[in-house]
Amino acid sequence: MKLAKILENESFRIFIRSVVSKAGLTFLFVMVAISIYVVATMPLDFGIRVWSNPKLWADNPKNAPPIWVNYFSNPKLMEHVRIVISKPARVESVEGGGKIFTYVVTYRHGYEQFPQTIIIRFQNVTYYTRYTPVIEVSVRRPDRLVIERLFVWRALTTAGKPPYVRSERIDIEGYKEAAPQLSTFLLREFNITITPERILSREVPATEIIMGKPTVKDENLQFKPLKGRYVFTFKVRTYSDKDYVGGIAMVFVGRAYGLMGTDNLGRDLALGLIYGFPVALLIGVVTSVMTTAIGALAGIVSGYYGGFVDEAIQRVCDVLNNIPLLPLLILMTFIVKNPASKIKISPLAVIVMVLIAFGWAGLAIVIRSMVLPIKSQPFIEAAIAAGASKLRVMFKHILPQVAPFIFAQMIFFTPSAILSEAAISFLGLGDPSIPTWGQILEASYRAQALQNGFWWWVIPPGILIMYAAITFVFIAQGLEPVVEPRLRTR
Amino acid sequence: MALLDVKKLKIYYYTLSGIVKAVDNVTFSLEKGEVLGLAGESGCGKSTLGYGLIGLIPPPGRVAGGSIVLDGKELTKLSSEELRKVRWNEISMIFQGAMNALNPVYTVGFQLAEPLIIHKGFTKREALERAAELLEAVGLHRNMVRRYPHELSGGQKQRVVIAMSLILNPKLVIADEPTTALDVVVQAQIMNLFKKIKNEYRLSIIFITHDLSLIAEIADRVAIMYAGKIVEIGSSEQVFNNPYHPYTKGLLNSIPRIRHKEKITWIPGVPPDLRAPPPGCRFHPRCPYAMDVCRREEPEMKAVEPGHYVACWLY
Amino acid sequence: MGNEVILRVMGLKKYFPLRRTLKEILMFKKGRSVKAVDGIDFDIHRGEVFCLVGESGCGKTTTGRLVTRLIPPTSGRMLFKPSPQTLKHLPKEILVDGEYVELSSKLPKNISRLLRREIQIIFQDPFGSLNPRMKVYDILKEPLIIHGIGSTEDERRKLIFKALEEVKLTPPEEFTGRFPHMLSGGQRQRVAIARALLLGPSLIVADEPVSMLDVSIRAEILQLMIDLKEKRGLTYIFITHDLAVASYICNRIAVMYLGKIVEVAPTDEIINKTLHPYTKALLAAVPEPDPSNRFKIREVPIKGEVPSAVVIPPGCRFHPRCPYAMDVCRREEPPSIEYSPHHKVSCWLYARR
Numbered sequence A: 001m002k003l004a005k006i007l008e009n010e011s012f013r014i015f016i017r018s019v020v021s022k023a024g025l026t027f028l029f030v031m032v033a034i035s036i037y038v039v040a041t042m043p044l045d046f047g048i049r050v051w052s053n054p055k056l057w058a059d060n061p062k063n064a065p066p067i068w069v070n071y072f073s074n075p076k077l078m079e080h081v082r083i084v085i086s087k088p089a090r091v092e093s094v095e096g097g098g099k100i101f102t103y104v105v106t107y108r109h110g111y112e113q114f115p116q117t118i119i120i121r122f123q124n125v126t127y128y129t130r131y132t133p134v135i136e137v138s139v140r141r142p143d144r145l146v147i148e149r150l151f152v153w154r155a156l157t158t159a160g161k162p163p164y165v166r167s168e169r170i171d172i173e174g175y176k177e178a179a180p181q182l183s184t185f186l187l188r189e190f191n192i193t194i195t196p197e198r199i200l201s202r203e204v205p206a207t208e209i210i211m212g213k214p215t216v217k218d219e220n221l222q223f224k225p226l227k228g229r230y231v232f233t234f235k236v237r238t239y240s241d242k243d244y245v246g247g248i249a250m251v252f253v254g255r256a257y258g259l260m261g262t263d264n265l266g267r268d269l270a271l272g273l274i275y276g277f278p279v280a281l282l283i284g285v286v287t288s289v290m291t292t293a294i295g296a297l298a299g300i301v302s303g304y305y306g307g308f309v310d311e312a313i314q315r316v317c318d319v320l321n322n323i324p325l326l327p328l329l330i331l332m333t334f335i336v337k338n339p340a341s342k343i344k345i346s347p348l349a350v351i352v353m354v355l356i357a358f359g360w361a362g363l364a365i366v367i368r369s370m371v372l373p374i375k376s377q378p379f380i381e382a383a384i385a386a387g388a389s390k391l392r393v394m395f396k397h398i399l400p401q402v403a404p405f406i407f408a409q410m411i412f413f414t415p416s417a418i419l420s421e422a423a424i425s426f427l428g429l430g431d432p433s434i435p436t437w438g439q440i441l442e443a444s445y446r447a448q449a450l451q452n453g454f455w456w457w458v459i460p461p462g463i464l465i466m467y468a469a470i471t472f473v474f475i476a477q478g479l480e481p482v483v484e485p486r487l488r489t490r
Numbered sequence B: 001m002a003l004l005d006v007k008k009l010k011i012y013y014y015t016l017s018g019i020v021k022a023v024d025n026v027t028f029s030l031e032k033g034e035v036l037g038l039a040g041e042s043g044c045g046k047s048t049l050g051y052g053l054i055g056l057i058p059p060p061g062r063v064a065g066g067s068i069v070l071d072g073k074e075l076t077k078l079s080s081e082e083l084r085k086v087r088w089n090e091i092s093m094i095f096q097g098a099m100n101a102l103n104p105v106y107t108v109g110f111q112l113a114e115p116l117i118i119h120k121g122f123t124k125r126e127a128l129e130r131a132a133e134l135l136e137a138v139g140l141h142r143n144m145v146r147r148y149p150h151e152l153s154g155g156q157k158q159r160v161v162i163a164m165s166l167i168l169n170p171k172l173v174i175a176d177e178p179t180t181a182l183d184v185v186v187q188a189q190i191m192n193l194f195k196k197i198k199n200e201y202r203l204s205i206i207f208i209t210h211d212l213s214l215i216a217e218i219a220d221r222v223a224i225m226y227a228g229k230i231v232e233i234g235s236s237e238q239v240f241n242n243p244y245h246p247y248t249k250g251l252l253n254s255i256p257r258i259r260h261k262e263k264i265t266w267i268p269g270v271p272p273d274l275r276a277p278p279p280g281c282r283f284h285p286r287c288p289y290a291m292d293v294c295r296r297e298e299p300e301m302k303a304v305e306p307g308h309y310v311a312c313w314l315y
Numbered sequence C: 001m002g003n004e005v006i007l008r009v010m011g012l013k014k015y016f017p018l019r020r021t022l023k024e025i026l027m028f029k030k031g032r033s034v035k036a037v038d039g040i041d042f043d044i045h046r047g048e049v050f051c052l053v054g055e056s057g058c059g060k061t062t063t064g065r066l067v068t069r070l071i072p073p074t075s076g077r078m079l080f081k082p083s084p085q086t087l088k089h090l091p092k093e094i095l096v097d098g099e100y101v102e103l104s105s106k107l108p109k110n111i112s113r114l115l116r117r118e119i120q121i122i123f124q125d126p127f128g129s130l131n132p133r134m135k136v137y138d139i140l141k142e143p144l145i146i147h148g149i150g151s152t153e154d155e156r157r158k159l160i161f162k163a164l165e166e167v168k169l170t171p172p173e174e175f176t177g178r179f180p181h182m183l184s185g186g187q188r189q190r191v192a193i194a195r196a197l198l199l200g201p202s203l204i205v206a207d208e209p210v211s212m213l214d215v216s217i218r219a220e221i222l223q224l225m226i227d228l229k230e231k232r233g234l235t236y237i238f239i240t241h242d243l244a245v246a247s248y249i250c251n252r253i254a255v256m257y258l259g260k261i262v263e264v265a266p267t268d269e270i271i272n273k274t275l276h277p278y279t280k281a282l283l284a285a286v287p288e289p290d291p292s293n294r295f296k297i298r299e300v301p302i303k304g305e306v307p308s309a310v311v312i313p314p315g316c317r318f319h320p321r322c323p324y325a326m327d328v329c330r331r332e333e334p335p336s337i338e339y340s341p342h343h344k345v346s347c348w349l350y351a352r353r
């Protein structure tokens, strides 16, 4: 019913007729939909808890391009693989107490490359007695060779009170327990002698021994990746019936990652970029709504009251308009970002506040000049003659006359707010706890991503900043003929 | 032969919301040295007819039919280049509100002289001399050539605009509401100027106004327009002293007069929307004498006296 | 019409200050001002139609706006006699002579609002005077809301419908939903009249109410105003530049020139026993629908145009254009001379010296 009314509205019809407004609305719709998805699915403190938490990204490949580059390149880059097993394949009870859990991880390798490394994680190994669980790992390779007891891991500590909970991250490269076994494996199966020290020093990477076939070429030992199925078996021996393992994860660290690749900390750029949508929208909308609200109010009051009030507001506007915004923003964010400063405000809030504080003046001047002729229109005098108060005249009679313009200005102002935030962030003055596109761009710049050819780290945030700006520019352009009837074409 | 012969002229505005039949089947002629007064309510198409005659119809309007013959030349068939030569040289127009459209950055003299320099190849000196003469002819001092528009009063500006319309010695001047924004006293002065011009130059003038009293002041013949059509045309004496059409009668009865105390009357209702005029006679919804035939069929122009034509089923 | 004076205006002046030019600021000159209304006196009797006539810029509208308290006067007094029911609500201290209120003084908000209901205004431009973004219904509801008239929507609707019927916009429901641009000029002016009537005023300032309307419907609006006046016992200040309209509707006419009233008299006297040379000129300039006029040059005895209201000529402000100007006219401003009991003129020609 309401919607039908809007669709019938002449202004809306004029608006929707142009291609740019259709495009703008579509873009906006996409932006809003993604933002809603993000807000619904991602934690609000994503920045601190996820994005800026290096532990979470430790297993990821660094500077990895997105996986879809494999469509365009040869040889194919190995995709990053992470396998999590939470249920044991077998559970056997042992006489005299305790159990044996058997976990099996199957991985099929199909690349001409080795993983960068293999990472094994034991999560929440929980036990209640001083007899700690023992985990024994063995591998069966596609060539049917088996590396028995690749390593044996024990949760050694029993400090404090039970239950004791341990988690462990094992990077197979440089892992002391595994090197002797691999050395033995090579000697036994291929008759190659490599000391454990050479494996530990990564001269001969452990990953290559586990997953490769050795060949000797010109006196040089080389490994060729073995394609096919690898079965990792984890036998967990516990000594109390209550003991258990939370889960076992294996990461085959690849060379291509996710939809958008990773940065130099291994962070999933797709997550950061998607999180940028609601942030950009929020910055844009909050700034523009506040700016236009203040600007419109000041403009109407200034124009309608005239005299001293007008003079005062206009002088303030002149001053605000003539202060260069960017240096000021830099100074302000610098102050709040200084660890010694006592002001504890997010630099993002500072950016938004400064943009509002300095943005309304221009609008106020324009609105004032629009109010002046409206003010002397007979229908305003008619309202006064009927006894309307100043407030009523301003908000019931003047505001509706300038409202379409204010609305268009609001939309017009949104991209500049988004762009300003991006610019500030790009200068490294953003809020590290809230990832924005500008900040991702800044990080890439600092890491010399462009020089290193990490284009996936540079181009997408740039495009998204433009996308957000263009969305609102399009809508604003579509609104122009509605607000400025002289531009209407027949 | 008549100087101007307009036959079945149609000028329509093709707008998004429909075709506005602003001038529909208008026929009249004008002799040399004659002043035709064109009167009618706001929006009845008076200005549009004027624009049509001089070939400057604003978009989305265009001539949809009929002919305009000036001095034996068919204007509707001319190319825009040829039409430009006719314009100002043979026909000129004083536009509604033209006095407020003078260019504020040029002197009055320059604005007057410009067409002479462009069209007639005058030197600047000669052109300015001619401009000064013309200013004197419209009752201004010749020093005014050096003045800027904002330094002139309303009446003076209107005189300048009238001078501009005369600068190339046209045969026909169309004056669209030339006194509307002026005070009575100044209006009377400008009307006197028109009378003087008419007598001295033997000009043909089409004088457009909504004020019948002004028409009586100057026009030899009167055409009454209603909703895009001429409903009555005749000599001033015929139309003012012996009006036939109910609309003309209504208009004349609605003019208050200072020294006559009789009650004035009005025409009930409002003029029709020209996108969808009523069928039959366009005046029938407001006409006190409307008959059945008025609702069905359009009346033709009929002579009720020699030179006096009326489009009404009553006659 | 009785002799009860409803409004007494004395020495009313309104100067609009001009922005000082740089030269004036540098030379410490005083700012100049537009003397829009420069000391006028008149009385208005209950039930009459009082006309202000004059050329553009002579201060007619300014006078109307002063009386309606849309702008404060520079100086002068305006004593207004409210209707008995309003009088009841007014505190005795602010009353002059027990029944008049000084309109030019600063009144408390509630009293000011009460008096707004007493004096209403109708503007020249019926389009500009209606808020283009409001429907007729909301336009008419505004005054009711402001003054808290009618407690329920139903009551208000009844009042609005009644007002529309009163100005012959029937059936009302056909008009309430329309925006001003969906109305003809005459209909718009009726809505403006309905709005003025809703507050039950006793005095209405009508500023050129028919000037922008087509001739063919002017009479209708004028007749409506006359009918409403009879029915409601209204008093009008009718502003017009058209002497013919003034002579048609007005009981008394005041002719203004450059912010002054130069002649005031009952309509017949102004037209038939014209005294002031300016009034004579105005009357001579009015065109008549008589085709024989085209053979005569109309004798307009005065030359030139109205000078600017910033630099007012010394002495009689009309003397530069007056065909009878004498020495005294250039030196001294003429007093208001009571030529006959109801006929006042400001001209040295009629001074008994």
Ligand SMILES: Nc1ncnc2c1ncn2[C@@H]1O[C@H](COP(=O)(O)OP(=O)(O)OP(=O)(O)O)[C@@H](O)[C@H]1O
Pocket (backbone or CB within 6 Å): B013, B015, B020, B022, B040, B041, B042, B043, B044, B045, B046, B047, B048, B049, B058, B059, B060, B061, B096, B210, B274
């Ligand atoms: N550019 C235009 N586009 C569409 N319609 C137009 C345009 N110009 C005029 N009209 C319509 O054509 C009709 C005649 O207009 P025109 O200006 O000729 O009237 P007019 O008699 O000169 O009126 P007025 O006395 O107000 O000047 C009107 O109904 C008007 O709305």
Ligand SMILES: Nc1ncnc2c1ncn2[C@@H]1O[C@H](COP(=O)(O)OP(=O)(O)OP(=O)(O)O)[C@@H](O)[C@H]1O
Pocket (backbone or CB within 6 Å): C016, C034, C035, C036, C037, C054, C055, C056, C057, C058, C059, C060, C061, C062, C063, C241, C309
């Ligand atoms: N708000 C204002 N500020 C400055 N000058 C003003 C203002 N209002 C009116 N004036 C000037 O005061 C003078 C009188 O104006 P006013 O509108 O009263 O004239 P008027 O008699 O109503 O004229 P019109 O017939 O054109 O309506 C004019 O010179 C005008 O320019």
Ligand SMILES: [Mg+2]
Pocket (backbone or CB within 6 Å): B046, B047, B048, B096, B176
């Ligand atoms: Mg016109």
Ligand SMILES: [Mg+2]
Pocket (backbone or CB within 6 Å): C060, C061, C062, C207
């Ligand atoms: Mg006025």
